[in-house]
Amino acid sequence: MPVASRNGNTEVIALANLISNTAQEILSEYSKAGQDIPSLDSTDSGPFDAPEKISVGLAKAIRTIEAACAQLAFTVASPGHVMANKVLEHEEPACMLVAVNAKVADHLLDKPEGLHVAELAEKANLDADKLGRILRLLATKHCFREVKPNVFANNRLSMQMVSTNTVSSYIGHIADESVKGGSYLNETLTDPKTAFSTSAEDSAFRRAHGASLFEFYNSPANSEINDRFAQALVGWGNVTGRAMLPRIYAWENVSENATLCDVGGNKGHMILDLMKKYPKLKAVIQDLPTVLKQAKEYWAKENPQAVEKQRVEFVPIDFLKEPPVPNCDFYYLRHILHDWPTSDCQKILTNVRKAMGPNSRLLIHEFVLQHIVRNTSEGAETVNQAPEPLLPNYGMGRVRLYKQDINMMLLCNGKERTLQEFIEIAEQTGFKFEKLWDSGEAGLIEFTIA
Numbered sequence: 001m002p003v004a005s006r007n008g009n010t011e012v013i014a015l016a017n018l019i020s021n022t023a024q025e026i027l028s029e030y031s032k033a034g035q036d037i038p039s040l041d042s043t044d045s046g047p048f049d050a051p052e053k054i055s056v057g058l059a060k061a062i063r064t065i066e067a068a069c070a071q072l073a074f075t076v077a078s079p080g081h082v083m084a085n086k087v088l089e090h091e092e093p094a095c096m097l098v099a100v101n102a103k104v105a106d107h108l109l110d111k112p113e114g115l116h117v118a119e120l121a122e123k124a125n126l127d128a129d130k131l132g133r134i135l136r137l138l139a140t141k142h143c144f145r146e147v148k149p150n151v152f153a154n155n156r157l158s159m160q161m162v163s164t165n166t167v168s169s170y171i172g173h174i175a176d177e178s179v180k181g182g183s184y185l186n187e188t189l190t191d192p193k194t195a196f197s198t199s200a201e202d203s204a205f206r207r208a209h210g211a212s213l214f215e216f217y218n219s220p221a222n223s224e225i226n227d228r229f230a231q232a233l234v235g236w237g238n239v240t241g242r243a244m245l246p247r248i249y250a251w252e253n254v255s256e257n258a259t260l261c262d263v264g265g266n267k268g269h270m271i272l273d274l275m276k277k278y279p280k281l282k283a284v285i286q287d288l289p290t291v292l293k294q295a296k297e298y299w300a301k302e303n304p305q306a307v308e309k310q311r312v313e314f315v316p317i318d319f320l321k322e323p324p325v326p327n328c329d330f331y332y333l334r335h336i337l338h339d340w341p342t343s344d345c346q347k348i349l350t351n352v353r354k355a356m357g358p359n360s361r362l363l364i365h366e367f368v369l370q371h372i373v374r375n376t377s378e379g380a381e382t383v384n385q386a387p388e389p390l391l392p393n394y395g396m397g398r399v400r401l402y403k404q405d406i407n408m409m410l411l412c413n414g415k416e417r418t419l420q421e422f423i424e425i426a427e428q429t430g431f432k433f434e435k436l437w438d439s440g441e442a443g444l445i446e447f448t449i450a
């Protein structure tokens, strides 16, 4: 619809109808599963909490509701009100970090009646008034409940902050290292020394922390924070659908003993479920030496059979300088290219290309961004566009992809990319595009040798 002919009244009615109809679809998905939607006030897990349990239809309905509710609220509220609220959003991660570090959600476990903030503050050696205000803001945004004045209890959202839940480490990593970096984004983008650089040495993170991202995590002085980062990656994997990997590719057609090399695999957590579901596969996990130590401990605990039967190997690599182990059937790169500028992505893919045999395949698992333009000539981008009057890329329903793009910019001068950008980098380094496998939030992009 041309912008000039759009009408606020029609949009508000269309959005309200979309919300109402989509809510009915969601209720019917739960009813088909014989379940009720858990109340936000409860601490129960629901049948569709894990991304891999969510059907394509339900995922689309949730995206639609998120997009439509935000667009409706922004349409009817005054612009100044909306913008003032938006710019104050930085306070939420600051409060989340205090709550996670103070282990508030842990202290509230099995206490539906809640705890007084004075007791919570004493356990964490914090000021009770300040902690109470922090928890009140979070509860106002639906994380924790204030069950009586100054008495707080857990709910479904705050349960993600319990320290045994790896999402709490992800919250810590973002609210701490990333937010500090973000506060220097403007200076970094306007200082002539860093403005046009794509080096991690010139990132906002480096300006804030005095070291680039991986230097920082690999420094012995930061070993505790590095452990949290490794846990954060597992949490991020859980939230973004780690367990989807076994379902999105035709692994059943892959031959016995086919080898998958997880390049920059960190702990190898992304391929854990795949290896459990398809024990016929073999895996090589490659990362920097310090990281592989954690990977070995992780597999010894999570899949000892694969270790005992030597179906998983751990081989150190610097993927900017050397090829991975040769002749694997699959080279799997998940959230690797997004860390690097295009020139370094070319180095990494050139090294992978050197290792490949004639039938090896490259699988790039990354977010695939879309322009916010309806029906562009870039054919692949017209896939999965949201219905009018929503933004074609689902706006707030898929906002995490675009937040993550900026997160990569500030952490390491990296970026998320469009499908076209991935194809260009791969073609420049000797690959041929085969297929985009839809894996929910991220895409799995398959290439063969050109």
Ligand SMILES: C[S@@+](CC[C@H](N)C(=O)[O-])C[C@H]1O[C@@H](n2cnc3c(N)ncnc32)[C@H](O)[C@@H]1O
Pocket: 214, 233, 234, 237, 263, 264, 265, 266, 267, 270, 286, 287, 288, 291, 317, 318, 319, 320, 333, 334, 335, 336, 339
């Ligand atoms: C964003 S993490 C992704 C980890 C994992 N693939 C995932 O999806 O969770 C990037 C990984 O690249 C690794 N890495 C960074 N620089 C590297 C290098 N030069 N050679 C090998 N691995 C590297 C890091 O240690 C880290 O595990």
